[in-house]
Amino acid sequence: MKKRPAWIVSLVTWPIVLLIAFPLLWMLITSIKPAAELFSTSPTLLPKAITFEHYARVLQDTPFLQYFANSMILATSTTVVVISISVLGAYSLVRFAYPGRETLASLVLFTYLLPSVVLISPLYLMLVSIGLANTLASLVIAYTSFALPYALWLLRSFMAGIPQDLESAAMVDGASRMGAFIDVVLPQALPGIISTALFTFILAWNEYLYALVLVNSDEARPLTTGVMTMLISAFNIEWSLLMAASVLMSVPLIIIFAFFQRHLTSGFGAGGVKG
Amino acid sequence: MVQVVFEKVSKAYGDTVAIPGLDLMIESGEFVSLLGPSGCGKSTTLRMLAGLEQPTSGNIRIGDRDVVNLAPAARDIAMVFQSYALYPHMTVAENICYPLKKRGVAKADRAIKLAEVAALLQLEPLLARKPGQLSGGQQQRVALGRALVREPSVFLLDEPLSNLDASLRAHMRAELIELHRRLGKTMVYVTHDQLEAMTMSSRIAVMRAGELQQFAPPDEIYNRPANVFVAGFIGTPAMALADGSLADGGGHLVVHVGPLAVALPYAAAARPAAVTVGIRPEDVLVGEGPWQAQVRLVEPTGYETIVALDAGGLALTARVPGSKALRVGETVPFDLRRERIHLFDKSDGRRWKPAGR
Ligand SMILES: Nc1ncnc2c1ncn2[C@@H]1O[C@H](COP(=O)(O)OP(=O)(O)OP(=O)(O)O)[C@@H](O)[C@H]1O
C-alpha cells in the first residue's frame, strides 16, 4: 500500500476529532459563561466574560460532593471486587481442568449478552429480599454482575497468553502454586489487569440505569443520577450548573486515562486479538 | 550409588497412554539422555521426575526418597526448560537469584552465588538486562545459570539446545560436557538429536511410544543396537535394513539378503527362521569385492561421499572417503564387513546373537 501524504490524513482526521470533541468543548464553555450570556440570542463560541460561580455553587450549595464521594466509593469497590474475582476466575478457567469448564466460560459470556434492562427487576427483588435495597452495596453487586463476565473474558485471553512453563519453572525453583501465581502470573497479566480495572471503573462511574432504579436516597446516589435529579426538574434545567457538574464528573476519568492510556490501548488490543 | 529410579511408572492423559510402564535406574553423577522421536514421552518422563506431572501409577525415587507425592519445590532438582522459561519481568540477576530467594537464602549469600554463576557462564555484562534483550544463546546460559545457582542433586534439561543455530549448538554442547565434568552432578537430558545424545551422555535411554527400547552407553547403542528400532533410529545416514534368512553353509552361518549370500564367521547352530539384516554405511566397502551394485545417488559432503547403491533390489548406503568420482548409473564392485552385519529376529525385532559371539 502506498503511504498517503500526512496532510491528507490530517484533513480527514481533524474534522472528525472536532466533531466528536465539540460537545465536550461546548460543555466546558457553557460552564464558565455567566448565566446572562447563556440565553443570548446570538450565541458566541468564546465567552465574553469568564466566571467560576457555577462551580462554586455546585460545590457549596448542592450535595455534589456527597454524590462524588458515593461514586468514588462505588466505582472503587466495584473495581476491587470485580478484579479480585475475575483474576482468580480467569486463572482457573485457563489453568485447571475440570468438567464443564468450557461450558462455564460460555455461560458467563451469555449473561453479558442479555440486555441489562431485562435483569433489573429480578435483581431489584433479590436485593430487597436480602435487605440491601437503596444502599451503595446493592449497586456494587449489580455492577459486579455485569462487569464480571466481560472482565473474566478479557483476563482469560490475557492469561491464556502466559506460557505455562513460566509457572512450572517457578515451582521447580521453589515456589508454591500460589507463590508462582503471585511472582509470575500476576506481573505478566498486569497490563490486562490494569485495562480490565479501568474498564470496570469507567463502567461503574458512568452507569445510569441501575443507579436510577435501585437507589433513591441522597446518601447512596452516585453522580450520574444525583446530578440529573438535583438540576433537572419538570420546570427548569439549570444548564450552567449542569455543565459545571458534568465537567467535574469527567475530571477523574480524564486523570485516570492520562495515567494509564498506554496500558489501556495495549490491553484492549491484545485482549481483542487473542480473545 | 543409585540416584534416580523409575519403578513401573505409567502416565495416561485421559484415554491416551503416553507411558505404559517405565523402569529406569540412573546412577549418581551420570549424564543420561532420553532420546527418541517426537511424541515418544521424553518430556512427560522428565516432567514426572520434576513433579510437574503426576504419574498415573508407579513410583519414582530420587536418592532414597519417594518423590511421587512431593511438590516440585521439595524434590531438590533444577530444570532447564526447552522454552528457557525466563521470567520476562525480572532482570538476568533476579532470574538467577529467584530460586535462592524462594529458599530463603540471605541477600549477601545470594550475591556471592550470583557472582560465581555469572563468572562460570560469562554472564557478568548481562546481569542488569531483561530476558527480552538477550540473544538465544545468552538466554540459554541464563536458564542454565538459574539451574546451577542452587546445586541441586539432579539437573533436568529438556531440549535446552534445540532453539539455537548449528554453530552455537556445537559450542554449548561442549560447554555442557565441560560443566558436567566439573560439577559431577546427575543430569537427565532430553533430546531428539542423536548427535547430542551420542556426544554428551554416559548412557542413552532410547524411547519409542513411551517404551524404553535400550538403555546403554553410546558406543553400545551404536554398535549393538538392541532391536530394529534402535538400529534404524541411531546413525546418520541410517543403517540399511532388509528382510533376510539364515542358512547353514557347510558348518558356518550364511545370511541371504536380496541377491546376496554372505557367509558369516559364526557357527550355524540354532537360528531364527527369518531375520532383519542391518548394514551400516561404513561397513559397505566400495571399490572391490565379490558383488556388484548400481550407483543411484551420490552426495558429496566434502570429507566423505554418501552413496546410495542398488545391489539387485537390495538398497544399501555406503560412505566413501573423500569425493570419489562416482557417477550415477555406474556399476561398482563392493564388499561388506561381515563381522559387523547386524541380525535381528524378525518375530520380535530383537537383536539376535549368533552362538560363539
Ligand atoms: N497435556 C497433555 N494432554 C494429552 N496428551 C499429552 C499431553 N502432554 C503430552 N501428551 C501426549 O503424550 C505423548 C508424549 O508427549 P511428550 O511431550 O512427552 O513427547 P516428547 O517425547 O517430549 O516429544 P517432543 O520431542 O516433540 O517434545 C504424546 O503423544 C503427547 O501427545
Ligand SMILES: [Mg+2]
Ligand atoms: Mg518434549
